Structures are given as structure tokens and as C-alpha cells.
Amino acid sequence: MSDGHSTYKPTTGIGRWFDTRLPLPRLVHSSFIVYPVPRNLNYAYTFGGILTIMLASQIISGVVLAMHYAPDTGLAFNSVETITRDVNSGWLLRSLHANGASFFFIAVYIHICRGLYYGSYKSPREFLWVLGCTNLLVMMATAFIGYVLPWGQMSFWGATVITSFFSAIPVVGDWIQHLLLGGFGVSNPTLNRFFALHYLLPFLLVGVVTLHIWALHVVGQNNPTGIEVKSKTDVVDFTPYATVKDAVGIVAFLFFFAYFVFYLPNFLGHPDNYTVANPLKTPAHIVPEWYFLPFYAILRAITFNVGPIDSKLGGVLAMFSSIAVLFLVPWLDSSKVRSAVYRPWYRVFFWIFVANALFLGWLGSQPAEGTYVTMSQLATFYYFAFFLIVMPLLGLIETPRPLPRSITEAVLEKNASRSKADTHD
Known part of the structure; x- marks a missing residue:
């Protein structure tokens, strides 16, 4: 070894x-x-490789699409249709890029959940986690401005609604909004700005991802037990052991991705976005792409004033805080045990958190009225309570299960349990 x-x-x-x-x-x-990696890595750890493949796919397809796209309000919608219908393999490029954004977020959300479950943010991996959260932030910015480029109804009105919230920020809000829009409304300067930023940000993301991988190689890979490597028997070479497992995970993920690309290319898009943008006709229900819906639900959950903070500014602060709180996770979790495998109560609260996030996504797709608002407020409360109350307090009162003495011991115990179960069967 x-x-x-x-x-x-x-x-x-x-x-x-x-x-x-x-x-x-x-x-x-x-x-x-x-490069040595823990010998007990499971398939949840393949999503780093999956994300690297998806980033490469998005950049390559995006660069080729940019060669045919026209960032002009009078031409943008038709140029996208021309790419789909007249450019050689244009339908494939557009389907790869549009669905690739959704599957990129599927992979990154699973990657984040794996980190939260196995405690991959704990010392000495705090900076690794912060870089990962920075990747998420850049991804979200890139996806939002990219959603505007097709210049459909939902693109236009989504940009109009979201950029209007910046005006709620005191002092600099109007300046930020006008800087983004290039004027006083979503128009041709807005589309040009968004196109330039959408082309630039993925390369910035490559830089942050490179730092993320570098930081990973400095501190070493976490593992499902959360125990640090103690001997050479705890690790195996990255190749062929981890690369083969990564390859299997990547192929399985790409299989589902290809199914949507070839058989359901428009399933994840909004029907209104296949109609050219019309500033004089507002859609019945304005919603962002599905991967933003949990944050959109949090934004709309704040319907009350808090002192000098009105509901509009409160919603904006809550939405940005829902992302900012992720950066603080390494310092919010007070438990000395990393992995939820050995933390029974944390495991329960974690899966409730996952269900709550999915629930927020569904609420974000519903009208902001009646019981939907009340449910959004309750779900938003638990979202923040998980980070700000559960994580700090649970580590002080929870009694974790006994930890194995080494990664090797954990693997041998697991194999022994499987052999015993097979014998009984």
C-alpha cells in the first residue's frame, strides 16, 4: 500500500x-x-466525481450554444428555437444543457446532504466545506441568470420578480437592482449583462472547484464512520478502488440523465417558458426553476413586519440567510462525533430536515395564499431551527453510540454482520 x-x-x-x-x-x-482514500467509502461519495462530469458537460455544451445564441430581446427566443430545430445536433445540445442544470443541482443537493449526514464539515475540513458552499452560491447565480436567456414568459417575469427584491435592501438596494438590469426594467441591457455573466461564472466555478479539490487532498477524505485514518490498513489506493466505484456511480447517474435528455427533454421546464416573453401579459403563477423552489418558499413565508424590517426585506433576508447559514455549519454543530451513523437523535432530525426541504420545494410551487403560507412559515422555522437550535444543543445532550476503534474494525464488523445474516437466510 x-x-x-x-x-x-x-x-x-x-x-x-x-x-x-x-x-x-x-x-x-x-x-x-x-492517493490514499478510506477503504469504507460508499456510493454516496461518488457524487464529487459526478459533479465534475456535470460541470464539464455544462461548460462544453454552453460554449457551443453561445456560438449560436443571440443576446437580443428581439432575437433571443427565436435563436433558441433555431438552435433546437436547425443547428446540427442543436436539439441535443440544448437538452443536455437545460436538463444538465437540473441534474447538476440534484447531484449537489445529494452531495450536501451526504456532508451533513457524515459530518464532513467538522475539523479539519471547515475550509473544505466553506469552499463547497461557495460553489453552491456560484452555481445558483449562474443558473438564475441562465434561466433568463431563453427569453420566455417565465424567464422574463422570473427575472422581473427576483431582481425587484433587491430594491428592498436599504441604501444600496436600488443601485444593485439598476446595475443588474442596466436600467429601470428587464430589457435588452439586462439580457446582455446576464449573457456575459452566464458565460463567465462557470469558469469562476472551475477555479473554486479546483480549490475545493485541492483542500480535499490536503485534509483527506472523510468516511461514513467519521473516524480519521489511523493506519495503512484503513486506506486503499484511489485507483483502481475508488475510481471503479466512482465510474459505476457516474454511469448509473448518467443513465437517468440520458433518459431525460432523450425521452423527457422538456419535462423539467415550465410550459410558460415556451412562449416568447411579453411584458404586457403576466403569467398566472410566477415560479422559478424547481431547484430554487425551497428558497422561494422561504422568501414568500415572511408575510409580517419585524420592527423596522418590513415583510419584503424580511423575505429577502430570510432567503439569503437560508444559504448563508450553510457556511456556519462547522461552527454550529457542537457534537464531537462526526457521523450520524453513531448519532441516533441527530439522524432522526436530519431525515426530518430532508423531508422538510422537499416539502418547502413543493410549497414553493404553490400559490402564496391561505394554508400554503402558514405551512411555509412552519417549514421555514424548522429549516433554520435545524441549524441554529438542533445542531448546537443536540451535541450537548445526545449520547452517541460507541465508535469503532478504526476504519478497518468498522469494515470487519460490517462484513461479519453480513455474513451472519446470510448464514441465517
Whole structure:
């Protein structure tokens, strides 16, 4: 078993010459071949690789689409239709890019939930978690402005509604709104700004992802037990063990992705967005893309004033706080045990949190009226209570299950339990 240091040895003269000047093969070898990973990683840990594949897919398809797209309010909608109907394989590129955004968020939400469940944010991985949250923030900004580019009804009115909330911010709100819009309403300057930002931000995301991977290689991979590596028997080489598992997970994920691309290309889109934007006709119900619906429900849940903060500003603060609180998770969780596998009460509250997030997503798709508002307020309360009340207090009062002495012991116990169950069967 390797200790993680590169054992790469060039076998040719050109290889040795290159290695002494730019040791890129050595870097790849030490980072992705002999890099030690815990031997008990499960398929929940394949979503890092899945996200890397999805990011590459989004950038490649997006660059090609940009070659045919016209960022002009009079041409944008028809240019998207032209891409779909007249450009060679344009229908495939558009379907890959549009559905890729949804599957990108599916993967990142599962990745975040895995981190919360196994405590991947705890020391010494705080900065790794913060970089991951930064990735989420950049992704959300990129997806929002990209949703405006097709210039359909929901694109236009979604941009109108969301950018209007910036005006609620004291002092600088109007300035931020006008900067984003390029004027006093969603118009041609807005579309040009959003197109430029949508093209730029994915490359910024690549930079942050690179830092995220670098930080991961510095502190090492967490694992389902939450126990740090104690000996060489606790780890295996990244290749072939982790790469094969990642490959299986990626293929399975891409299978579902391909099903939507080829058979349900418009299933995740809103019907109103297949109609050209009309500033004189407001849709009956304005909603963002599905992956923003939980945050949209939180935004609309604040229907009351709190002192000098009116409901509009309160909603904006609640929405941004629902993302900002993720950055604080490493310092909110007071438990010394990482993994929820050994934290029975935390595990219960965690799965309630997941169900609550899905419930918020459904509420975000419903009209902001009647009992939907009340349910949104209750669900919003639990969303914040999980981070601000449950995490700090539960770590002080919960009695965790006994931890195994090492990763190897945990693996052997698990295998022994399986063998015993198979024997009884």
C-alpha cells in the first residue's frame, strides 16, 4: 500500500525531461492514482466525481450554444428555437444543457446532504466545506441568470420578480437592482449583462472547484464512520478502488440523465417558458426553476413586519440567510462525533430536515395564499431551527453510540454482520 507520496518514475527520456520542468504527470499520479482514500467509502461519495462530469458537460455544451445564441430581446427566443430545430445536433445540445442544470443541482443537493449526514464539515475540513458552499452560491447565480436567456414568459417575469427584491435592501438596494438590469426594467441591457455573466461564472466555478479539490487532498477524505485514518490498513489506493466505484456511480447517474435528455427533454421546464416573453401579459403563477423552489418558499413565508424590517426585506433576508447559514455549519454543530451513523437523535432530525426541504420545494410551487403560507412559515422555522437550535444543543445532550476503534474494525464488523445474516437466510 502506498503512503500517498508519488512513486511516479518516467520511463523515457522525454518523460524525464518533462518531469523535471513541469511535473504534471507526477501530480496526476500522486493525486489520482496512489492517493490514499478510506477503504469504507460508499456510493454516496461518488457524487464529487459526478459533479465534475456535470460541470464539464455544462461548460462544453454552453460554449457551443453561445456560438449560436443571440443576446437580443428581439432575437433571443427565436435563436433558441433555431438552435433546437436547425443547428446540427442543436436539439441535443440544448437538452443536455437545460436538463444538465437540473441534474447538476440534484447531484449537489445529494452531495450536501451526504456532508451533513457524515459530518464532513467538522475539523479539519471547515475550509473544505466553506469552499463547497461557495460553489453552491456560484452555481445558483449562474443558473438564475441562465434561466433568463431563453427569453420566455417565465424567464422574463422570473427575472422581473427576483431582481425587484433587491430594491428592498436599504441604501444600496436600488443601485444593485439598476446595475443588474442596466436600467429601470428587464430589457435588452439586462439580457446582455446576464449573457456575459452566464458565460463567465462557470469558469469562476472551475477555479473554486479546483480549490475545493485541492483542500480535499490536503485534509483527506472523510468516511461514513467519521473516524480519521489511523493506519495503512484503513486506506486503499484511489485507483483502481475508488475510481471503479466512482465510474459505476457516474454511469448509473448518467443513465437517468440520458433518459431525460432523450425521452423527457422538456419535462423539467415550465410550459410558460415556451412562449416568447411579453411584458404586457403576466403569467398566472410566477415560479422559478424547481431547484430554487425551497428558497422561494422561504422568501414568500415572511408575510409580517419585524420592527423596522418590513415583510419584503424580511423575505429577502430570510432567503439569503437560508444559504448563508450553510457556511456556519462547522461552527454550529457542537457534537464531537462526526457521523450520524453513531448519532441516533441527530439522524432522526436530519431525515426530518430532508423531508422538510422537499416539502418547502413543493410549497414553493404553490400559490402564496391561505394554508400554503402558514405551512411555509412552519417549514421555514424548522429549516433554520435545524441549524441554529438542533445542531448546537443536540451535541450537548445526545449520547452517541460507541465508535469503532478504526476504519478497518468498522469494515470487519460490517462484513461479519453480513455474513451472519446470510448464514441465517
